[in-house]
Amino acid sequence: MSWTEVRRDERIVEWERSDGHATLRLRHGPNAWHVRFDRLHQSPEGRGYESRRFDDEAAARETLDEWKAAYDVDES
Template identity: 85%
Template sequence: MSWTEVRRDDRIVEWERTDGHATLRLRRGPNAWHVRFDRLYQSSEGTAYESRRFDDEETARETLDAWKDKYDVDEA
């Protein structure tokens, strides 16, 4: 599967997984960057949530890219 950008504004960029059961979000806060993964309970993999805070954008984006690979699933 792949990820599709579904939201972009001055603070948030969000991607949705092709199956519609998971999202990734990069958010710029007043003092930090936040990356979060959220998978719905309807997913065959079950529910999951992970969130991390970063002081710099580069590290946040590196984590986001790693999570895109980590939380991707093969289409059957």
């Protein structure tokens, strides 16, 4: 599957997985960066949620890329 950017503004960038069952979000707060994964209850994999806080953007984006690969699912 793939991830498609569905939101971008001055604080938040969000991607949706192509099956529509999961999102990833990168948010810049006043003092930190946050990365969040959220998977719906309806997903064949079941509900999932993970969130982490980072002091710098590079570490947040590295985790985001890792989660995009880890939370991707095979369409076959």
